[in-house]
Amino acid sequence: MDPSGKVALVTGGAGGLGRAFAKALLTAGAKVVISDVDPAVGQKVVEEFESEFGKNKIIFVKADVTKSSELEEVFKAAKSTFNRLDIVINNAGIMRDCVWEKQVDINVKGVVYGLLLAYKYMGKQNGGAGGVVVNLSSLAGLETTPFLPIYCATKHGVTALTRAYGDSVHADVTGVSVVAVCPGPADTPLMNDAQQYLLHDYLAPVLAEAIKVVGTYNKPEFIAEGLMRAIREGESGSLWLVHDGDISQVTMSVQKK
Numbered sequence: 001m002d003p004s005g006k007v008a009l010v011t012g013g014a015g016g017l018g019r020a021f022a023k024a025l026l027t028a029g030a031k032v033v034i035s036d037v038d039p040a041v042g043q044k045v046v047e048e049f050e051s052e053f054g055k056n057k058i059i060f061v062k063a064d065v066t067k068s069s070e071l072e073e074v075f076k077a078a079k080s081t082f083n084r085l086d087i088v089i090n091n092a093g094i095m096r097d098c099v100w101e102k103q104v105d106i107n108v109k110g111v112v113y114g115l116l117l118a119y120k121y122m123g124k125q126n127g128g129a130g131g132v133v134v135n136l137s138s139l140a141g142l143e144t145t146p147f148l149p150i151y152c153a154t155k156h157g158v159t160a161l162t163r164a165y166g167d168s169v170h171a172d173v174t175g176v177s178v179v180a181v182c183p184g185p186a187d188t189p190l191m192n193d194a195q196q197y198l199l200h201d202y203l204a205p206v207l208a209e210a211i212k213v214v215g216t217y218n219k220p221e222f223i224a225e226g227l228m229r230a231i232r233e234g235e236s237g238s239l240w241l242v243h244d245g246d247i248s249q250v251t252m253s254v255q256k257k
């Protein structure tokens, strides 16, 4: 989908990647609704982008993605403010195995709520015009990350949701394409604070070693380039790995003998 003239909703839009996604979408000529649990930072992002891109192109609505009714208010605000909704980025997420139940709620339940609301507000079967949903999975949603076992499971869940809902069984009826962006480690608070939120003390040196091996983290602007490729070119169900200068589609399948 060409984002120009479209309306996009970004959850977790006050954070490192969400902010970069909002900027890339505005640059491409879309209008943007950002939502987040942090209204102070969310409002600041809106003010910054209003001075760069002009008024009436971006709004902030506070919502916790683990509360479907709150998240629904963001969808309603998109429709009532900009009269349409075309792109939903299920981006809000945390990487904190030490509060794993909350992490499962945000990373998995929040994405399911976002998907179901996208069908309600954009699905052709409900009188909508169709659209694109982008779920934020991760390199950890494709490979195992033993130092973050539960985060890794949530991101594999997001990958699975994308592949299942991305199937034509759904897309042909709803007109909603579902794709995933799978970033490698990126320079945001989520990654930079990772050491504080491990589940087991013995994992600290393992994470420190993994960080050393990775070296430089991906810039949020580069991950946003991957997001825009996924929106523009992604077929429903596609998974976009964005890491180390490379933006490419990955396939996952089990070969039958």
Ligand SMILES: NC(=O)c1ccc[n+]([C@@H]2O[C@H](COP(=O)([O-])OP(=O)(O)OC[C@H]3O[C@@H](n4cnc5c(N)ncnc54)[C@H](O)[C@@H]3O)[C@@H](O)[C@H]2O)c1
Binding pocket: 011, 012, 013, 014, 015, 016, 017, 018, 035, 036, 037, 038, 063, 064, 065, 066, 091, 092, 093, 094, 095, 106, 136, 137, 138, 139, 182, 183, 184, 185, 186, 187, 188, 189, 190, 191
């Ligand atoms: N940074 C990375 O290395 C990396 C790599 C791969 C995937 N990801 C994924 O990208 C997404 C964004 O991560 P980020 O690096 O920008 O993190 P971040 O911590 O910089 O930002 C996350 C944002 O989500 C918000 N948030 C947290 N809980 C929320 C909730 N319940 N409801 C609504 N908003 C909530 C936070 O307030 C914050 O603004 C996450 O899903 C993350 O798992 C990040």
